[in-house]
Amino acid sequence: MEETSIGPTVARLLLESGAVHVTTGKPFVLRSGWASPVYVDVRRLISSVSGRNVLVDAALSVVRHRIGVQHVDAIAGAETAGVPYAAWLADRLSLPLLVVRKKPLGFGRNAQIEGAVEPGARVLLVDDLTTDGQSKLNFCKAVRDSGLVLEHVLSIFYYxxxxxxxxxxxELGVAMHALATWQDVLAEARTSTVLSADDVEKVQDFLLHTSEWSKAHGGIARLP
Known part of the structure; x- marks a missing residue:
């Protein structure tokens, strides 16, 4: 996939698959506590063979052109939604797969990292969605505490x-790579009929005044 087509292609896929939900009533509450009028459900695409192939093709292009295949020794999937995308990408690249849990398992080996690679291996962390980045703190720490090197994170959708x-x-010292951002989705939405003009305006207002919008609708105003 051409580098310049990744954002528009993935944004169009997210819109046409129904992964972008704009509420008409009660706001969504994101994992970190932000109240939001919109929610992007990337997990919806794991059931679509054609859709996930588009995403994996786009991810391959990012690895090859922005990171360099020679700089990646293993692919790690962030629990839960990042795991299928990491598995498909690892398979296409013929690289080892790791699974990073949100917290240690709690029994047996009490593992937080599933799978095994040599200490010092360079790992690419894959997740489905990144909003304010707080969930990546725990995942990156777990990978590094296991004696592995993590300098790059790949997110299917990044706010x-x-x-x-x-x-x-x-602060983490990682480079964030995204297949699509809100800039891509809103650009596509303006030329399609998937979202109404009112929906696009509602999302834009939220993105421009996130703290104020969240606080006014019962969410956090800023991170603690």
Whole structure:
């Protein structure tokens, strides 16, 4: 897939698959506590053979052109929704697959990392969605605490609107790679009929005034 076509192609797929939900009533509450009028359900596409093939083709292009296959020794999937995409990508690249849990298993080996690679292996972490980046803190720490090197994160969809997210990635020392962002989705939405003009305006208002919108609708105003 051509580099310039990744964002528009994935954005169109998310819209046409019904993965972008704009509420007409009660706001969604994101994992980190933000109240939002919109929710992007990337997991919807794991059931679509054609859809997931598009995403994996796009991910392959990102690895080859932005990261370099020679710089990746293993693919790690973030529990839960990142695991299928990581598995498909690892298979296409013929690389080992790891699964990173949100927390240690709690019995047996009490593992947080499933799978095995040599210490010092360079790992690419794959997840379905990144909003403010807080969930990546735990995943990245788990990988690094296991003696592995993690410098790159690949997200199917990245909000790329939260200042907190950019600061988190900088503090973690990782580069965030996304197949699509809100900029891509809104650009596609303006030329399609999937979202109404009112929906697009509602999403834009949220993205421009996230803290104010969230606080006014019962969510957090900023990260603790």
């Amino acid at each position: 790329d609107t939260f200042a907190e997210s950019r600061r988190t990635m900088e």
